Amino acid sequence: MLAVYLRPEGRRLAALAVFLLAGTAVQLASPQIIRTFIDTAATGGADAPLERLWMLAGLFIAVTILAQLLQIGSTYFSEQLGWSATNRMRQDLATHALHLDMAFHTAKSPGELIERVDGDVAALAAFFSQFILQIIGGALLLAGILIVLYLQDWRIGVLLTGFAVVAGLVLHAIRRIAGGRWERLREAWSAFSGFLEERLAGLDDVRANGGGPHVMRRMGEVNAELLDANVAAARRGHWIFLTASALFSIGFGMALALGVWLFQRGEASIGTVFMFMQYAGMMSLPIMLIGQQLQQFQAASASLNRIRDLRAIQAELTDGPGVGWEGRRTDAPAVGFEALTFAYRADTPVIRGLDLQVPAGEVMGLLGRTGSGKTTLTRLLFRLYDPQGGAVTLDGVDIRGARLAELRGRIGLVTQEVQLFDASIRDNATLFDPAIPDARITEVLEDLGLGDWLSRQSSGLATVLRAGGGLSAGEAQLLAFARVFLKDPGLVVLDEASSRLDPATDQLIERALDRLLGADGTGRRRTAIIIAHKLSTVQRADRIAILDQGRLMETGRRAELEADPESAYARLLRTGLEEVMA
Ligand SMILES: Nc1ncnc2c1ncn2[C@@H]1O[C@H](COP(=O)(O)OP(=O)(O)OP(=O)(O)O)[C@@H](O)[C@H]1O
The missing domain is CATH 1.20.1560.10 (ABC transporter type 1, transmembrane domain)
Known part of the structure; x- marks a missing residue:
């Protein structure tokens, strides 16, 4: 060597x-x-x-x-x-x-x-x-x-x-x-x-x-x-x-x-x-x-x-042969989880034979108690792990066939914990992509309501953010939205922060969500999977899926589930969603 x-x-x-x-x-x-x-x-x-x-x-x-x-x-x-x-x-x-x-x-x-x-x-x-x-x-x-x-x-x-x-x-x-x-x-x-x-x-x-x-x-x-x-x-x-x-x-x-x-x-x-x-x-x-x-x-x-x-040590997750998804980044795909089984450790299954479809352009609200496997499901969608059984598909194509960059380029992610880097605001927003013009970044930040915040920074987009500090939880969430808008993918995964934000920031996030999910009148629909903690976010979903210990407990159109007093979703709403899920 x-x-x-x-x-x-x-x-x-x-x-x-x-x-x-x-x-x-x-x-x-x-x-x-x-x-x-x-x-x-x-x-x-x-x-x-x-x-x-x-x-x-x-x-x-x-x-x-x-x-x-x-x-x-x-x-x-x-x-x-x-x-x-x-x-x-x-x-x-x-x-x-x-x-x-x-x-x-x-x-x-x-x-x-x-x-x-x-x-x-x-x-x-x-x-x-x-x-x-x-x-x-x-x-x-x-x-x-x-x-x-x-x-x-x-x-x-x-x-x-x-x-x-x-x-x-x-x-x-x-x-x-x-x-x-x-x-x-x-x-x-x-x-x-x-x-x-x-x-x-x-x-x-x-x-x-x-x-x-x-x-x-x-x-x-x-x-x-x-x-x-x-x-x-x-x-x-x-x-x-x-x-x-x-x-x-x-x-x-x-x-x-x-x-x-x-x-x-x-x-x-x-x-x-x-x-x-x-x-x-x-x-x-x-x-x-x-x-x-x-x-x-x-x-x-x-x-x-x-x-x-x-x-x-070799990575077991390697690029697939490629499925020609270049140029389809902004298309909203249909997502399928088919007979999916997965365990982090061989003896403790986390996803147990799960079948779930998210039609193209629809918003799926993913509910379930803590530890039921919601985050794991999104990790499988990103192919951070491969399932032991079954498959995850985009538009019916097994994601294992795609090259990793091809797959991950189609999905935007907003997590609960926003990782900030010790780098400029520009790099933090674009995740180090120099191809995105400054004007576009400023526009996105302003659209999200971060214009004031940006104008207070000493060197504008070049201001260096300190990793782990300097941004409030709400601003960090908005920055995570900015990352997704700048990437502009057809599929988004949102793991909503369960922490409470002040009403003004909450409103900015609501607006960002409207734009992200195409509910702001622009008509641009994305397929979305939302792990929701707040009732207002759940109500944006076209469909609901409730997980229970890695199994699908219930799924269906939100309006129908809401109307059916026997449904687990209706029961959840009666008990108080935010108490159960938080
Ligand atoms: N990296 C890991 N290694 C081993 N086990 C894990 C790992 N990540 C999660 N688990 C386990 O897998 C199960 C499902 O976790 P997961 O994070 O998917 O649940 P969740 O529904 O997203 O929960 P929460 O709402 O609390 O985020 C849990 O029992 C958890 O302990």
Whole structure:
């Protein structure tokens, strides 16, 4: 999977390789310059050629600066590589997750998905860029140092190779013993953020019930655990650091001892001894980092596996072959629910063998107690789920044959809970369709009675609405109507809000309903399914269907049912519809 995302990055990869190789070569060169400098100075004594020394000093400075520049270049390319490859992965994952079935989204919490799509991918990106830089770069440098040392004197080569292996193993062992410190810290952090999130979400309740002191006491406890975990992690981190420092001092000491011995035997110059020390010092960082990154490797491969698992989940609801509904968006279709059975979970049926027809252009009022399956029926119409038995049809055609966009393009939906997005009024009304002209949006909003509201907004249609705030329940409902008018479909589903609105807004909604259902004299009829909570809305229906525990209890023309005192509908009206349904 990684190869797929890395392939388009060939150029960056090549640039990174060049920078890494050049950087390693330059880093390897600087101890050589120092050796020459020292030897030139030492052997020349008072007659040392000053010009040559100046040149060597200048060269050393140039090489040091070049090494830094190359380091910046490699960091730049490795970050670019890591993030651009994984950004594409994140985008693919988000698209994939958005196309998964509702059943999947019901089972997974949004937090879990965010953790997959963002957390895991970010972890991978960070690892990726570090991996290339620190493991590959570090390994190159380490190998380079050892090769140079072997070429210089095999004894120092053997000594420092042995040292590198032992130091690597000891550090690995220490890390394993000290392991677990991050887990405890991460747990403490997630407990802390979970605590904050929950209390902030319930702020109204906490305040209203005087729960403040209790929350603060609990916060103290959570904070104390966080402090403990932090201190423990820092203490263990220091152990690793101290061990590493001790190890590298020993390595340094061994290189020094061997150097001095070689010097005394006349087999190495003083400059060479100094060079050994420099190389020995340069080895410590890669040895530390390679070990650290290899440990991260486990975490990164766990992230990768989770991402792979998510990608492997396939949507069961897929596009049908298409039934040629393009251009029929505004036609009012006949809707049929035929011998429909459906269950969210295998053992609890929600719709049980339901047969119901809504003729084209008619308004069907869907009634039933809470939990009787009304909303579920509308979800099946949108094909958010597929039924286990029977079919939903539009104009007699099974909706499973249609492409999803073709089907959903024909239906408008006004739900009880209007989802607002953190976006402009324009985008909220058109649901991010840039093709709809501003003039049309303004016209629709004004027709719905939102003209005043719009004129009060600081930047008109461009004003950004805050998700979840800023709009009253009534205004949000009207905005949902605006969405349907702008889409202008031939079939609408309305899940009426059961909450009471103020009389003025109520009147605006009544007017919007008149227009939507073609009762305003324009004669434009739409097929409509209304889950009604108010008597005034029910009375707009041509037909009534009453559901009871997923079965059709009664259906017929509203006028006829009303006239028949034995009908369940007439009984409902007598009992008081709003009391029963609310
Ligand atoms: N996503 C879901 N997963 C599992 N069960 C569900 C799910 N959604 C609804 N149900 C169950 O299906 C049954 C029918 O729910 P539905 O929302 O269709 O009823 P409703 O008639 O629309 O009720 P209300 O008037 O309260 O909205 C209920 O028992 C409900 O608990």
